[in-house]
Amino acid sequence: MMSNxxxxxxxxxxxxxxxxxxxxxxxxxxQAICVEQTIEFPADLVxxxxxxxxxxxxxxxxxxxxxxxxxxxxxxxxxxxxxELVQFLNVLFGNSSLKPGIKVKSIALPEVFLEKFRGPxxxxxxxxxxxxxxxxxxxxxxxxxxxxxxxxxxxxASAYTQGGVDFIKEDHGLADxxxxxxxxxxxxxxxxxxxxxxxxxxxxxxxxxTPGPVTEVLDRAHFAKEAGAGGLLVSxxxxxxxxxxxxxxxxxxxxPIMCHPALLGSxxxxxxxxxxxxxxxxxxxxxxxxxxxIFAVYGGRFSCSKQECEEIIRGCEREMGNIRSxxxxxxxxMRLDRVEEMADFFNGEAVFLIGGNLQRGKSPAANSSRFxxxxxxxxx
Amino acid sequence: MMSNxxxxxxxxxxxxxxxxxxxxxxxxxxQAICVEQTIEFPADLVxxxxxxxxxxxxxxxxxxxxxxxxxxxxxxxxxxxxxELVQFLNVLFGNSSLKPGIKVKSIALPEVFLEKFRGPxxxxxxxxxxxxxxxxxxxxxxxxxxxxxxxxxxxxASAYTQGGVDFIKEDHGLADxxxxxxxxxxxxxxxxxxxxxxxxxxxxxxxxxTPGPVTEVLDRAHFAKEAGAGGLLVSxxxxxxxxxxxxxxxxxxxxPIMCHPALLGSxxxxxxxxxxxxxxxxxxxxxxxxxxxIFAVYGGRFSCSKQECEEIIRGCEREMGNIRSxxxxxxxxMRLDRVEEMADFFNGEAVFLIGGNLQRGKSPAANSSRFxxxxxxxxx
Numbered sequence: 001m002m003s004n005x006x007x008x009x010x011x012x013x014x015x016x017x018x019x020x021x022x023x024x025x026x027x028x029x030x031q032a033i034c035v036e037q038t039i040e041f042p043a044d045l046v047x048x049x050x051x052x053x054x055x056x057x058x059x060x061x062x063x064x065x066x067x068x069x070x071x072x073x074x075x076x077x078x079x080x081x082x083x084e085l086v087q088f089l090n091v092l093f094g095n096s097s098l099k100p101g102i103k104v105k106s107i108a109l110p111e112v113f114l115e116k117f118r119g120p121x122x123x124x125x126x127x128x129x130x131x132x133x134x135x136x137x138x139x140x141x142x143x144x145x146x147x148x149x150x151x152x153x154x155x156x157a158s159a160y161t162q163g164g165v166d167f168i169k170e171d172h173g174l175a176d177x178x179x180x181x182x183x184x185x186x187x188x189x190x191x192x193x194x195x196x197x198x199x200x201x202x203x204x205x206x207x208x209x210t211p212g213p214v215t216e217v218l219d220r221a222h223f224a225k226e227a228g229a230g231g232l233l234v235s236x237x238x239x240x241x242x243x244x245x246x247x248x249x250x251x252x253x254x255x256p257i258m259c260h261p262a263l264l265g266s267x268x269x270x271x272x273x274x275x276x277x278x279x280x281x282x283x284x285x286x287x288x289x290x291x292x293x294i295f296a297v298y299g300g301r302f303s304c305s306k307q308e309c310e311e312i313i314r315g316c317e318r319e320m321g322n323i324r325s326x327x328x329x330x331x332x333x334m335r336l337d338r339v340e341e342m343a344d345f346f347n348g349e350a351v352f353l354i355g356g357n358l359q360r361g362k363s364p365a366a367n368s369s370r371f372x373x374x375x376x377x378x379x380x
Numbered sequence: 381m382m383s384n385x386x387x388x389x390x391x392x393x394x395x396x397x398x399x400x401x402x403x404x405x406x407x408x409x410x411q412a413i414c415v416e417q418t419i420e421f422p423a424d425l426v427x428x429x430x431x432x433x434x435x436x437x438x439x440x441x442x443x444x445x446x447x448x449x450x451x452x453x454x455x456x457x458x459x460x461x462x463x464e465l466v467q468f469l470n471v472l473f474g475n476s477s478l479k480p481g482i483k484v485k486s487i488a489l490p491e492v493f494l495e496k497f498r499g500p501x502x503x504x505x506x507x508x509x510x511x512x513x514x515x516x517x518x519x520x521x522x523x524x525x526x527x528x529x530x531x532x533x534x535x536x537a538s539a540y541t542q543g544g545v546d547f548i549k550e551d552h553g554l555a556d557x558x559x560x561x562x563x564x565x566x567x568x569x570x571x572x573x574x575x576x577x578x579x580x581x582x583x584x585x586x587x588x589x590t591p592g593p594v595t596e597v598l599d600r601a602h603f604a605k606e607a608g609a610g611g612l613l614v615s616x617x618x619x620x621x622x623x624x625x626x627x628x629x630x631x632x633x634x635x636p637i638m639c640h641p642a643l644l645g646s647x648x649x650x651x652x653x654x655x656x657x658x659x660x661x662x663x664x665x666x667x668x669x670x671x672x673x674i675f676a677v678y679g680g681r682f683s684c685s686k687q688e689c690e691e692i693i694r695g696c697e698r699e700m701g702n703i704r705s706x707x708x709x710x711x712x713x714m715r716l717d718r719v720e721e722m723a724d725f726f727n728g729e730a731v732f733l734i735g736g737n738l739q740r741g742k743s744p745a746a747n748s749s750r751f752x753x754x755x756x757x758x759x760x
Contacts (some may be wrong), residue, residue: 006529006559039525040551041736046525055527057557079558080526086592086618087555090642094552095617097645098682098712145419145426146460147385147435171420172474175467178459179386179435212466214594214622238466238474240620242594262470265477270650301412301688303476332478356421 008054012075014108015092019070019271020101023062023195026070030059033072033102036095055080069272071105083116085288086242093275104275107283114321118249120291122256123324124317124349127291130256131166131203136348136379139371140258140292141364142355143189146174150185154192156364161196161204163368167292167351168206169195172235172260175211176244182211182220190228205230208347209260210239210247217243221253224276231256234290237263241288248289258329258351259290267301277308282315285326292327292351296344300333306345313346327351336371343378388434392455394488395472399450400481400652403442406450410439413452413482416475418460435460449652451485464468465668466622473655484655487663494701499628500671502636503704504697504729507671510636511546511583516728516759517719518671519751520547520638520709521744522735523569526554530565534600536570536744539725541576541584543748547731548573548586552615552640555591562600564590570608585610587638590619590627597623601633609638614670617643621668628669638709638731639670649683657688662695663708672731677722680713686725693726707731716751723758 017033019026030201034057035043046052060073081088096102120126128134141160143153153174160168170189176182186208193206208224210217210232217239223231232255234244248257267275275284281295293316296302298309309330316326331353342352352375360368399406414437415423426432461468476482500506508514521540523533533554540548547673550569556562566588573586588604590597590612596620601612614624623732628637647655650688655664661675673696676682678689689710696706708726711733722732732755738747 033417036681038553039527040522040553043523045739048527051525051527055525079637080553082555082557084556084592086594087553087557090553090555090615090618094615094642095619095645095682095712097643098649098676098684099645100639100649100683107453115511140422145421145431145435147419147428147431173418173420173460173467173470175462175466175470176464179461192662200617212464212622213626214466214620214624234471235474236479238470238620239622240594240618242592242619246593246595261478262474263477265475265479266646266650266654269478269653270646273649274646296478301416302475303480304478332475355492356425359425360422 008077008079009112011078011110011112013078013110013113014073014075016105017072017074018065018103019072020104022237023070026062026072029102030062030072030074033057033096033369034059034074037091037360038076040095078110078113081228083113085245100273102272104279106276107279109320111321114323115351117287117323118289119286119323120257120289120326121248121254122291124327126324127256127327131205133166133379137343137346137375138167138327138351139143139165139375140169140306140351140353141165141358141368142169142171142353144171144355145173146171147179150180150188151186153180154188156193157189157206158196159356159363159365160192160368161202163365164202164372165204167231167355168204169258170207170209171234172233172262183223186224186229187227194228205256206235207231209233212239214239214243217247218250221247221250221255223306225253231258233258233260235260235262236285237261241284244290245288256291257289258292258294259285260294261296276311278311278315281312283320286316286320286323290326292329294329294331294353295332296332302332329353331355336367336374339371339374348378388457388459389492391490391492393458393459393490393493394453394455396485397452397454398445399452406442406452409482410442410452410454413437413476414439414454415742417471420475420482438699458493460489461493464664465492465625468471469621480653483516483653484659486656487659489700491701494703497667497703498669499666499703500637500706501628501634501670504707506702506704507636507707511585513546513759514657515620517723517726517755518547518707519545520549520731520733521545521738521748522549522551523554523734524551524735526551527559530568533560533565534568536591537569537586538572538576539743539745540738540748541582542580542749543745544582544752545584545748546641548584549613549638550587550589552589552613552642554589563603566604566609567607574608585614585636587611589613592619594619594623597627598630601627601630601635605633605635611638613638613640615640615642616665617641621664624670625668636671637669638672638674639665640674642677656691657684658691658695661692662706663700666696666700666703670706672709674709674711676712677714682712709733711735712744716747716754719751719754728758
C-alpha cells in the first residue's frame with residue numbers, strides 16, 4: 001500500500017455518544033462507531049499506519065451514564081470533515097444513525113474547525129441591535145393559515161405590525177402553492193409591513209419562508225430581499241442544513257435567519273437514539289448560520305420537556321469560538337397567558353413565537369398589542 | 381375573511397399513519413395530524429369554508445393495527461404540496477415528526493401528482509439496458525477506505541473493473557478532504573476505469589460521491605461526467621432529497637443515481653415513530669429520482685430485519701404511475717458467502733453492494749472475479 005503524502009494536523013474534534021447495552025457491548029459499539037463514521041472498513045484490513053493513526057475515530061473513554069447507558073467520548077481528525085458542513089454531519093452520525101441504541105449527546109469543536117464557519121451573521125447581539133431592543137424577550141407572530149391568499153396574509157401582517165411585534169414569520173408550510181405563490185405573496189406582504197412601519201413608527205421585520213426547489217432558494221431569497229423582506233425562515237430538515245448555511249453566508253443578502261424544526265423531530269423523539277435537542281436545535285443550526293432557532297416549548301402541543309428546553313438554551317448560547325450565539329425561539333404552544341412564565345424560564349433571552357393564538361378572540365392587532373404590552377414589562 | 385379565488389381540483393393523496401394510544405387518543409391525534417401538517421392553526425378559528433373543505437387534512441378511517449396501535453388514513457389536497465418535493469415531505473411528516481408515537485407507514489399518490497415528477501431516469505429496466513444484463517443481480521464494489529490518496533483509489537478501481545463488477549461506487553464519506561479532493565480524485569479514478577474497460581472489454585460504471593456544499597453539487601456532477609464518471613452516489617439525508625431530484629432531472633447529465641442512506645436512520649430506527657423503511661428507502665427516493673437505493677441488508681452489521689427488507693423491495697418496485705422502479709441495493713454486511721442466499725431473497729432483482737469484504741484475503745481483483753463468477757450463475 002502506498003503511503004499517503006498528506007500530513008494530518010493532529011487537531012481533532014470530540015463527540016459524546018450515549019450507547020445502550022452493558023459495558024462490554026458499549027465498548028464494542030464505540031469501536032464500531034469509530035470505524036463506521038470514517039473508514040467503513042474492517043479495521044483489521046487497514047494497512048496504512050496513517051489511516052490507522054489519524055483517520056479512524058478514537059475512543060478516549062467510556063463512562064457509565066444514567067439509565068444504564070454508557071457515554072463514549074470519541075474523537076475524529078478535523079481533516080475527515082473536509083472542513084465542510086455536509087461531511088461534518090456525516091462523520092457525526094451518518095451511518096450510525098442506522099443503528100439503534102446510539103444517541104449523539106454533545107460535541108466539542110476546536111477553533112481550527114470553527115473558524116471555517118461564519119455561523120450566525122447577527123447572533124443574539126446583532127438581532128438586538130437590529131431591532132433596537134437592548135434586553136428582554138422579542139416577539140414573533142406567524143402568518144397562517146395555509147390556504148389564505150396573498151392579500152389576506154398581507155392584511156394579517158399589517159395587523160401584527162400595528163400591534164408592535166418584532167418579527168412576522170410565515171408558516172413554513174407557505175411554500176409555492178397555487179393559492180398563494182411565493183412571487184405573488186412576498187412583495188405584497190413586505191409592502192404591507194413596510195407601509196405600517198413607515199406610518200406607525202414600528203419596526204417589524206418580515207421573514208418569508210424559503211420553499212424548494214433547493215436550487216431556487218438563493219434566487220428566492222434575493223427576490224424576497226429586493227421586495228423588502230427583512231429576514232428568512234428556513235427549514236433545514238426539509239432543505240438540508242447546508243442551504244441554510246449558504247443563505248446565512250451570502251454577503252449580498254445579509255439577512256437574519258430563523259430556523260424551523262420541520263422534519264427534524266425523528267432525531268429527538270426517540271430517547272435512546274438520534275441526536276440530542278441541544279445539538280439539533282442549538283449547536284448545529286448555529287454552525288449552519290441560524291440567528292434564531294424555533295423549537296417546541298415545554299407544555300405546548302409537542303413533546304418537549306423543560307429539561308430538553310434547557311438543553312436547547314445551552315446549545316444556542318454556549319461558547320463556540322468565533323460562532324455567535326443564537327436566540328432560542330420557543331413556539332408550538334406559546335400563549336399570551338404563558339408569556340410571564342416563559343420570560344422567567346428563558347431569563348428574557350428568547351424570541352417568543354405565538355402562532356394561531358394571536359388570531360383568537362379579539363383582532364390580531366389587539367392581540368399583538370397585548371402581547372407587546374406584556375413583553376414590555378420584561379424589556380425595562 | 382376574503383374568499384380565496386383559487387379553485388381546488390378535489391384531487392387528494394393519502395397517507396397512512398400508525399398512531400400509538402387507545403382509540404380515543406388515536407382519533408384525537410389523527411385530527412391533530414390533519415391540522416398540524418397543513419394549517420397549523422386552531423381548527424375552530426378557521427372562518428374560510430374553502431380552507432376547511434380543501435386545505436385541512438381529512439381523516440378517512442381509523443383501524444386497529446398490530447401491537448395495540450391504530451392506523452389512520454388521512455388525505456390531503458394535492459395543491460397543498462405545490463406539486464413540489466420539499467413541501468410534499470413537509471406535508472407528509474414535517475411538524476408531526478416532533479411528536480412521539482406517530483409513524484408514516486405508506487402513501488398513495490394520484491397520477492395528477494406523480495406526473496409532476498420524472499422519478500428515476502433509468503429505473504431497473506434502464507439500468508439493465510445500460511449494463512447489458514438482462515436478468516439476475518448486478519454487482520457493486522466500493523472505493524474505500526477514506527484516507528487513501530486518489531492514486532490508491534484509482535488502483536483499487538482498476539482491480540474491481542478487471543474483476544468484472546458492474547458498478548464501482550465511492551464511499552459516501554469520500555467528500556472533498558485534503559487527502560483526496562473531489563477534483564483530484566474523480567478524473568484519476570474515472571480514467572482508470574475507462575482504461576480497463578477499453579483494454580479488457582469490461583463495462584464497469586464509476587459512481588463518485590457528490591459531496592457538499594449543496595450549491596456546488598450540480599457543477600461537481602457535470603465535472604464528474606466530463607471526467608468520465610458514469611453515475612453518481614447521492615446522500616439525501618445529508619444533502620436533502622431535493623438536490624438528488626435535481627441531479628436526476630438534469631438532462632445534460634442523464635446519469636444513473638445511487639441513493640445512500642446516511643443520516644436517514646433516525647426515521648426508521650424507532651419502532652413507534654418516524655417513517656417506514658418502504659417509504660424512506662423506496663417510495664421517496666424514487667420520487668426523488670434514485671435508480672438504485674442502498675440500504676442495510678438483514679443479517680449485516682446494521683439493524684434491518686427480513687421483513688423491513690421486504691418492505692424496501694416493495695417500496696422500490698411497487699406501481700407508482702409514471703415513476704419507474706428502482707433497484708434495491710443491499711449493503712452494509714454483504715459477503716461473498718451470502719450472495720446465493722441474497723440472490724434468492726431478492727429474486728435476482730437487486731444490485732449487490734460489497735464493501736470492505738472485497739479487500740479481504742485474496743486481491744480485490746480476484747475477489748471481484750469470484751463475486752462475478754458466483755453472480756453469473758444467477759444471470760443465466
